[in-house]
Amino acid sequence: MNGRALIYGTIAIDTLITPGGQVSSVLGGSAPYAALAARLMTNQMDMVGVVGDDFPDAWEKALEVRGVSMQHVAREKGQTFAWTGKYEEDMNKRTTVSRVEGVQEHWKMQLPPALQECSIAVATNVTPRLQCRMLQQCPHATFRMADSMKSWLEREPDYAQQLLQSVDMMLMNDEEAQCWAQTDDSLVAGEKLLAAGPRYAIVKHGSAGSTLFHRTDDEGMRIFRCPAWPLQHPKDPTGAGDSYMGALAGYLTGCLNGGKPDWEDMKRGVAIATVVAGAVCEKFGTISLFALSRRELADRISQFHEMTNWQ
Numbered sequence: 001m002n003g004r005a006l007i008y009g010t011i012a013i014d015t016l017i018t019p020g021g022q023v024s025s026v027l028g029g030s031a032p033y034a035a036l037a038a039r040l041m042t043n044q045m046d047m048v049g050v051v052g053d054d055f056p057d058a059w060e061k062a063l064e065v066r067g068v069s070m071q072h073v074a075r076e077k078g079q080t081f082a083w084t085g086k087y088e089e090d091m092n093k094r095t096t097v098s099r100v101e102g103v104q105e106h107w108k109m110q111l112p113p114a115l116q117e118c119s120i121a122v123a124t125n126v127t128p129r130l131q132c133r134m135l136q137q138c139p140h141a142t143f144r145m146a147d148s149m150k151s152w153l154e155r156e157p158d159y160a161q162q163l164l165q166s167v168d169m170m171l172m173n174d175e176e177a178q179c180w181a182q183t184d185d186s187l188v189a190g191e192k193l194l195a196a197g198p199r200y201a202i203v204k205h206g207s208a209g210s211t212l213f214h215r216t217d218d219e220g221m222r223i224f225r226c227p228a229w230p231l232q233h234p235k236d237p238t239g240a241g242d243s244y245m246g247a248l249a250g251y252l253t254g255c256l257n258g259g260k261p262d263w264e265d266m267k268r269g270v271a272i273a274t275v276v277a278g279a280v281c282e283k284f285g286t287i288s289l290f291a292l293s294r295r296e297l298a299d300r301i302s303q304f305h306e307m308t309n310w311q
Contacts, residue, residue, distance in 0.1 A: 003142065003256040004044040005249045006115055007034045008134045009124030009242070010104060011049040011073065015084040016284055018091060020235045026285040027059050028083060030124035032068070033239035034246030036289035037276050038122075039067040040297050041250030046115055048072045050107040052080040066290060072115060076103040091237050092206040111137040119143065119256060122249045123167075124242050127152050128159035135166050142259030143252060147171035147245055150179050165197040168259070171245055173204040186211065187223075194221065200266065204241055207231070212270050214263065224267045227308055229278025229300075236284045240277040243289060247276035271308070275300045 014028030035047040047068055053075065060070050079102035087094045109130070121141035123131035131146050138144070144167040153160050153176060160180065164170055170193055172180065177189035186203045190213040193201035201213040209227040216222060251269040255261050261269070275297065279288045 002044065003119030003253045004046070004117075005038055005042065005120040005122055005253050006111075006118035006138065006141075007031055007038060007045065007047045007122045007124060007246060007249065008109070008131075009034060009049060009126055010081050011051050011055070012081045012083050013054075014082070014238065014285060015097075016236055016238055017084070017086040017097070018236050018284075019087065019089050020233075021284070023236075023284045026287075027062075028238065028285060029081065030126070030239070030242040032063065032286060033242035033280070033289065034122060034124050034249070035068045036063075036066060036286060037243035037246035037273075037280075038250030040276065040289075040292065040294055041247055041272065042253040043067060044253045045250060046072055046118070048109065048111065048115065050074040050076055050103050050109075052076060052078045052103045055080045062290065072112070074107060074109075076107060078103040085238060087237070091234060094237075109134060109137070116140070119259075120145070120249055120252060122146075122245065123163075124245060125149055128156045128163045132159055132162050132166060135163075142256060143168050143261070145169045145171070145245060145249055147241060148176055148180075150176045153180050161196065164193065167198050169200040169202065170196075170198045171202045171204065171241070173206065173241065177201075177203045190223075191221065202270070204244065206237075207234075210244070210270065210274065212266060214266065222263065224270060226267075226270050226274050229275050229304060230307070231278060231281055234281040237281045238285060239289075240280045243280045244273040244277040248273040271304060272297075272301055275304050 009030035012029030015024045031049045038045045081102045081104040082100040084097040121138040121144045123146040181189035181192040194215040204210045212224040214222040248269045255265040
C-alpha cells in the first residue's frame with residue numbers, strides 16, 4: 001500500500017559557522033531539509049509550516065522546482081524564524097549563537113482536512129508540545145514519526161512522554177537518547193525508548209552511523225546497526241538528521257503495508273537515509289539537497305551497498 005507523507009517543522013533563515021567556513025542568510029529549518037530529502041524518494045509528500053514576509057520569493061520558487069510545494073505553508077507578517085549555529089572542530093558538537101522565533105512563536109497550526117488524511121505524519125524538530133498538536137490533527141495516519149532536541153526534552157518532559165506514546169518511530173541522537181533515558185549507554189537508551197511506546201526507535205551516532213531498534217509483536221527486540229556514509233571533507237552537518245528522517249519517510253510511502261513496514265524495508269530505508277544525510281554534510285546548508293538528483297542518489301546507494309553489504 002502506498003502512502004502520502006506530511007512533513008511539519010520549522011522553516012528558517014540560517015547563518016552557519018563551521019571549521020570549514022561560514023555562510024549567512026541561507027535556507028534552513030527542519031521542514032525544508034526533511035522535505036527536500038523526501039522528494040528524492042517520493043512525489044507523495046506535503047510540507048507545512050510558517051514563514052514571515054521576509055522569506056525570499058526565490059527560495060519559494062527553488063523549492064517548488066524541486067518538487068516541494070509551498071501551498072500549505074502559511075505566510076504571516078513579521079520575521080521568519082532565524083537561527084545561527086557554530087560548530088566545533090568535532091562537528092558532532094555545536095552551539096546556538098542566536099535564535100529568533102519570529103512568526104513561528106505565536107502561529108498556531110490548523111491542518112486543512114486534506115492534510116489530515118495523510119498516511120505518514122512526520123513531526124520534525126520542533127517542541128514536543130507542537131509535535132503532539134500536529135499528530136493530534138492526523139487521526140488517520142498509519143505511521144507517525146518524530147525526533148527531538150535535548151533542550152526541549154528537558155524543558156517539556158511531560159509532552160515528550162506523551163509524544164513517545166503517540167508515535168510509531170522516535171529518532172534521537174546519542175546525547176538526546178541518553179539524556180532522556182538517564183543512561184550513558186545508547187543501546188540501553190534505545191531499549192528504553194521502545195518501552196516508552198514506539199514500535200521503532202533510531203539512535204543516531206553522528207559520524208559513527210545509527211542504530212535501528214524494533215519492538216516485535218511478541219515483545220522481543222531486533223537491532224540493525226548502520227554505519228555512516230564515509231566523508232573525507234565534511235563541510236556542514238546542519239540538517240543531516242532532518243534529511244535522514246525525511247528520506248526515510250519518503251521511502252516508507254512506497255512500503256507502508258498497513259502501517260507495519262517489513263523489517264527488510266526498514267533496514268533499506270535506514271541505509272538510504274544514511275546516504276542522503278551524508279550527502280547533506282558535503283556542502284553548506286541545503287545546497288547538496290538542491291543539487292542531488294535521484295539518479296546520483298541511486299548511484300550512491302549502490303556504492304553504499306557495496307561498501308557495507310547491508311542487504
